Amino acid sequence: MKSWPVLGLSVLLLVPAVPSAARPPDAAEKAPLSDRVVRYDIRVKLDPASKRLEGRELLSWRNTSLADVSTLPFHLYLNAFKNNRTTFMRESGGSHRGFERDPSDWGWVDVKSIRAADGTDLFPFRRFIRPDDGNPDDETVMEVALPKPVPAGGTVELEVAFEAKLPRVFARSGHADDFFMVGQWFPKIGVLKDGAWNCHQYHADSEFFADFGSFRVEITVPAAYVVGATGPRTASRTNDDGTMTYTHVQDDVHDFAWTACPDFVEFRERFVLDAPPVSTEMIFLVHRSHLGQKERYFRALRQGLEFYSRSYGAYPYETVTLVDPAPGASGAGGMEYPTLFTADTWSFLPSGIRLPELVTIHEFGHGYWYGMVASNEFEEAWLDEGITTYSEVKAMDHYYGPDRSMFDLPGLKIGDLTYHRLGVIGSGRFDPVLRRSWDFVSGGSYALNVYSKAGLALLTLEKILGEEVMARVMRTYFERWKFRHPTSEDFFRTAEEASGRDLRWFFDQAFRSPDKLDYAVSSLSTEETAAPQGRLGGEAGPAAAAGTKAPAEFRSEVVVWRAGEWVFPQEVEVVFADGTKVRENWDGGERWRKFVYVKPAKVLSAAVDPDFKYLLDINWANNSKRLDPPKAARRKYTLGLAGWVQHLLSLFQF
Numbered sequence: 028m029k030s031w032p033v034l035g036l037s038v039l040l041l042v043p044a045v046p047s048a049a050r051p052p053d054a055a056e057k058a059p060l061s062d063r064v065v066r067y068d069i070r071v072k073l074d075p076a077s078k079r080l081e082g083r084e085l086l087s088w089r090n091t092s093l094a095d096v097s098t099l100p101f102h103l104y105l106n107a108f109k110n111n112r113t114t115f116m117r118e119s120g121g122s123h124r125g126f127e128r129d130p131s132d133w134g135w136v137d138v139k140s141i142r143a144a145d146g147t148d149l150f151p152f153r154r155f156i157r158p159d160d161g162n163p164d165d166e167t168v169m170e171v172a173l174p175k176p177v178p179a180g181g182t183v184e185l186e187v188a189f190e191a192k193l194p195r196v197f198a199r200s201g202h203a204d205d206f207f208m209v210g211q212w213f214p215k216i217g218v219l220k221d222g223a224w225n226c227h228q229y230h231a232d233s234e235f236f237a238d239f240g241s242f243r244v245e246i247t248v249p250a251a252y253v254v255g256a257t258g259p260r261t262a263s264r265t266n267d268d269g270t271m272t273y274t275h276v277q278d279d280v281h282d283f284a285w286t287a288c289p290d291f292v293e294f295r296e297r298f299v300l301d302a303p304p305v306s307t308e309m310i311f312l313v314h315r316s317h318l319g320q321k322e323r324y325f326r327a328l329r330q331g332l333e334f335y336s337r338s339y340g341a342y343p344y345e346t347v348t349l350v351d352p353a354p355g356a357s358g359a360g361g362m363e364y365p366t367l368f369t370a371d372t373w374s375f376l377p378s379g380i381r382l383p384e385l386v387t388i389h390e391f392g393h394g395y396w397y398g399m400v401a402s403n404e405f406e407e408a409w410l411d412e413g414i415t416t417y418s419e420v421k422a423m424d425h426y427y428g429p430d431r432s433m434f435d436l437p438g439l440k441i442g443d444l445t446y447h448r449l450g451v452i453g454s455g456r457f458d459p460v461l462r463r464s465w466d467f468v469s470g471g472s473y474a475l476n477v478y479s480k481a482g483l484a485l486l487t488l489e490k491i492l493g494e495e496v497m498a499r500v501m502r503t504y505f506e507r508w509k510f511r512h513p514t515s516e517d518f519f520r521t522a523e524e525a526s527g528r529d530l531r532w533f534f535d536q537a538f539r540s541p542d543k544l545d546y547a548v549s550s551l552s553t554e555e556t557a558a559p560q561g562r563l564g565g566e567a568g569p570a571a572a573a574g575t576k577a578p579a580e581f582r583s584e585v586v587v588w589r590a591g592e593w594v595f596p597q598e599v600e601v602v603f604a605d606g607t608k609v610r611e612n613w614d615g616g617e618r619w620r621k622f623v624y625v626k627p628a629k630v631l632s633a634a635v636d637p638d639f640k641y642l643l644d645i646n647w648a649n650n651s652k653r654l655d656p657p658k659a660a661r662r663k664y665t666l667g668l669a670g671w672v673q674h675l676l677s678l679f680q681f
């Protein structure tokens with residue numbers, strides 16, 4: 028096999044051991060996992076008092092297209108927080124996932140100089156562009172015109188000096204007093220894809236997209252600060268002015284984030300797995316007020332590493348860092364960056380509320396579906412969030428039990444799957460899953476579609492294909508598209524190929540249609556047929572004698588109804604009073620289908636999708652009907668709290 032662990036291992040074996048003094052750790056070369064389009068060498072200094080960063084970045088970018096390139100666009104994400112008229116602020120109204128901005132604390136990044144490698148001053152040739160909405164107050168994308176184009180296959184090197192101010196954190200990046208989460212902070216070049224630049228503005232409901240490459244970042248902070256960052260630390264030094272400088276280096280990632288806080292307590296633990304072979308250092312930066320929760324993080328990250336490595340492929344990086352945001356910095360929580368993610372917890376959180384576990388397993392999962400399989404989160408967010416949700420539900424159910432993986436409290440047990448089913452019901456009929464992030468009707472519609480609906484679509488696909496085939500689909504997708512930029516179409520094609528099935532009907536509905544899946548048993552009836560009367564038994568048959576006693580016979584009718592718009596093939600199970608069962612197949616296409624039975628026994632019940640395969644069905648309460656329900660059999664009204672909540676929510680669909 029030519030998967031990376033085998034490659035990585037063979038390279039290590041071939042390279043003779045070199046004393047570390049002779050060979051600095053950050054010079055150790057491994058076989059590249061990605062095509063390394065970019066190389067960043069950044070020096071950055073944090074001034075905690077003014078919440079400012081001063082940075083200098085050396086960027087090398089390679090033109091992998093077949094044409095000359097004469098402009099370079101850069102993301103300046105922190106400018107989303109520059110004023111109340113940026114695209115991010117206009118779209119979000121200054122709140123993000125329920126966290127509000129501090130109206131007096133802005134954030135920005137100012138580019139101070141841009142020079143080409145030959146010293147040419149490119150600063151005068153920069154301008155802000157607004158490719159998505161033309162908003163003149165948005166400065167989240169800067170374009171630099173080059174005096175000489177970069178030829179196909181050529182490389183350009185630039186030196187960019189910048190100063191940034193971090194906002195009080197409410198949306199991923201920023202500070203909360205002396206806690207700093209520094210993400211999306213440096214001028215980052217866009218992605219040249221199919222001959223065109225892909226460099227969107229920072230939107231309220233969108234994440235990120237960038238090319239793979241190599242990062243080397245020197246971070247200078249006051250000595251009292253504990254620092255965490257993407258990739259392993261390769262050097263640290265004490266400076267005369269009471270600061271420390273830490274160097275972190277990582278290849279084959281597409282972003283770099285770091286964090287600093289004097290109140291982090293750092294824990295390190297090696298995670299080792301035999302099959303597939305994994306050896307990585309888990310680094311936990313736990314805020315000292317949350318130390319009582321640390322074992323929960325440790326266990327969940329071990330579970331994530333084990334589950335993902337076994338299910339999709341070995342975790343390839345030397346480190347994974349879990350950042351626990353300070354109290355009051357939850358706006359920074361639940362966010363992924365390459366080899367580093369932020370979790371979240373509270374000092375006193377009952378163990379039956381599995382929030383730290385859920386967020387750890389979810390965000391670590393992004394290390395695969397965003398970190399390595401780097402789809403475009405601006406344009407097709409479900410490829411990251413939906414696949415991560417699918418994996419999260421599987422991992423949570425595996426480790427914590429499907430009926431209680433989210434809440435496991437006395438009298439309240441809810442699984443992660445049920446939680447996401449509520450999301451599907453609430454996702455409305457406005458948007459398909461597959462849509463540019465900022466084109467959804469609302470933030471709620473974005474979230475419910477790209478997370479819950481997409482996740483449940485994949486779990487439904489698993490029920491259709493079977494677990495084994497679905498596992499093959501996911502492995503094939505990961506193996507084929509890791510360290511690349513796949514699209515939805517790439518996923519769909521991979522799934523069809525790996526399963527050997529035509530799945531267009533499924534993908535066209537579940538991902539491209541805003542409509543819903545809902546099938547119901549609309550009516551159920553049974554009637555004893557009258558005793559024979561009139562002429563029976565053909566031409567020569569005798570007239571039935573009045574009062575003839577015949578064995579009882581019942582005519583039963585079952586009408587199943589396509590209450591939603593989507594057409595999914597259905598199984599219908601009909602149960603008779605004598606205990607016999609019939610399974611019918613229906614292609615689900617017409618609005619309704621009637622099944623008629625003449626039998627010695629009454630019909631007792633009928634159910635459409637009796638095995639609850641279709642997790643996307645928005646109402647399971649109407650899936651079955653029963654005649655004269657005996658008391659003990661009122662099962663469908665004993666779904667428990669989850670079913671009740673679902674029923675309640677179904678009344679408020681829009």
Ligand SMILES: [Zn+2]
Pocket residue numbers: 389390393412415
């Ligand atoms: Zn996510």
